[in-house]
Amino acid sequence: MNKPLADYVKLPEFDEYKEWFKAFADLKREDGIVQVTWKTNDGPMHHSGMSHRACSQLTRVLSLDFKNEIIIFTHIGDSWMTESDPNGWETYSELPTQRFQHQYFDDTNLIKNMIFDLDVPTIGAIPGPGFHWDSAMLCDITLCSEDTKMEVPHAQGGLVPGDGMGLMCQHYFGTKRGNYYMMTARQWTAQQMLDWGMVSEVVPKDQVMARAWEIARMLKTMPYENRTIMSNLAKRPLKKLLVDDLKLHTVSEQYGSLLRVAAGDLGDENSAQQDEKYISRVGDWRYATHDMEEPQTAESWRTMPQKAAEWWKKVNAGEIENPFTFEHSNEPEGYEF
Numbered sequence: 169m170n171k172p173l174a175d176y177v178k179l180p181e182f183d184e185y186k187e188w189f190k191a192f193a194d195l196k197r198e199d200g201i202v203q204v205t206w207k208t209n210d211g212p213m214h215h216s217g218m219s220h221r222a223c224s225q226l227t228r229v230l231s232l233d234f235k236n237e238i239i240i241f242t243h244i245g246d247s248w249m250t251e252s253d254p255n256g257w258e259t260y261s262e263l264p265t266q267r268f269q270h271q272y273f274d275d276t277n278l279i280k281n282m283i284f285d286l287d288v289p290t291i292g293a294i295p296g297p298g299f300h301w302d303s304a305m306l307c308d309i310t311l312c313s314e315d316t317k318m319e320v321p322h323a324q325g326g327l328v329p330g331d332g333m334g335l336m337c338q339h340y341f342g343t344k345r346g347n348y349y350m351m352t353a354r355q356w357t358a359q360q361m362l363d364w365g366m367v368s369e370v371v372p373k374d375q376v377m378a379r380a381w382e383i384a385r386m387l388k389t390m391p392y393e394n395r396t397i398m399s400n401l402a403k404r405p406l407k408k409l410l411v412d413d414l415k416l417h418t419v420s421e422q423y424g425s426l427l428r429v430a431a432g433d434l435g436d437e438n439s440a441q442q443d444e445k446y447i448s449r450v451g452d453w454r455y456a457t458h459d460m461e462e463p464q465t466a467e468s469w470r471t472m473p474q475k476a477a478e479w480w481k482k483v484n485a486g487e488i489e490n491p492f493t494f495e496h497s498n499e500p501e502g503y504e505f
Contacts, residue, residue: 182236185229192222194244200237201384202230203377206303207244212492214253215300217270220331223303224277231285237392238384240291241303242377248298248318250492251451268422275418279332282306283406289387289399293380295373297455302331305340305366308402311380313373316358319460322421324353324469326428330421335413339406340366353469355460450476452492 180188186195192213194205204226208214230236243249282290283306292304294312301318304310320337322329329337329350338346341364349356361367371379387395453476454460459468483490 179232180229182233185226185233188229189222189226192219193226197236199385199388200235201240201381201388202236202238203240203242203381204230205242205244206249208253210244212245212247212251213243213249215249215251216253217274219253220270220274220278224274224281227281227303228277228285231281231287236288238289238291238387238395239286240293240377240380240384241307242293242380243295243298245295246373247296247455247492248294248304248316249300250298250455272418272422275331275421276414278302279306279410279414279418283403283410287396287400289384289395289402291380291383293376294367295376300331300333302333302336305336306332306406308399309383310367311369311371311376311383312358312361312367313376314358314370315373316361316370317355317455317461318361319353319355319454320350321353321454323351324464324472328421328424330418330425332410332414332417335409335417339409340364352464353460354462354464355454357461452490453479456491 182195182197189195191209192207194203194207196203206213206219206223208219213219230239279302282303289309290307292307292310294301294304294310294316296313296315297317299318299321304312320329320333322333328334334346334350337350340346341349345364348354356364358367358370362370369379390398450472457475457479459472459475462468479488482488
């Protein structure tokens with residue numbers, strides 16, 4: 169009985185899972201502080217079924233390694249995720265069981281693992297505008313750049329908000345304001361996020377990562393046990409929230425999406441796959457212009473594709489610059505469900 173604690177299942181070492189997830193995240197660890205930089209290959213992360221699964225599984229694996237004492241989540245480049253891969257959701261066209269597994273387990277675990285599995289301090293470092301911001305907003309402390317702006321884009325594409333984003337809008341913004349931004353897809357700014365309690369600090373764009381590491385090193389000076397306990401106290405409000413409502417929100421998203429797939433099977437052109445293709449066409453325009461920061465109307469929703477198309481013509485003609493770079497492509501080979 170007087171033996172050191174042992175693992176009964178061989179757990180992966182840092183270099184092993186760093187290799188596993190290399191197509192979706194760059195991992196580095198210094199003195200127990202881990203930086204997770206989301207990406208797809210060597211560019212911005214493509215919003216897709218595979219990136220959903222990679223995010224949820226990586227957070228789980230990180231939680232099993234006790235050498236990970238503080239974790240920083242960020243995104244490659246000068247923005248957060250800005251587009252959807254139009255070819256990255258093939259699972260929606262397969263068997264209903266596979267659709268269920270993806271939407272129910274992956275979407276739920278994407279949120280749940282951040283709060284219930286990561287028992288160490290977490291810091292979100294947002295370098296710029298984008299969507300699918302859940303892994304940053306679920307952190308104990310969240311920083312963002314001055315030019316950050318975000319939204320819940322689902323409603324404008326005909327979908328029920330998922331991955332807990334509608335739930336977090338209600339939590340951080342208050343019920344009425346959260347409902348408004350969830351149901352209209354209107355963007356909010358960095359200053360609004362700070363005023364409404366969604367982020368902890370707004371910092372100059374070129375200082376986001378330096379500030380995140382500064383805070384992480386400060387926390388590292390605390391005793392390991394006490395900073396871990398403190399992190400659990402920080403997560404407690406979100407734990408209570410997720411226990412009550414997370415499954416309802418993810419199941420509502422799933423039910424709405426499956427209704428869209430069923431409609432497509434019956435000949436309706438507005439199927440779920442087309443929603444992703446639509447979002448991928450307007451992504452850069454949404455964050456490069458200020459149109460989505462204004463109160464939205466049926467007319468603004470209707471004309472969005474046309475405005476995006478006109479904007480792209482000017483970009484391609486060299487008349488204006490696209491601040492975001494993204495190559496529409498399939499996910500890396502070898503990452504199949």
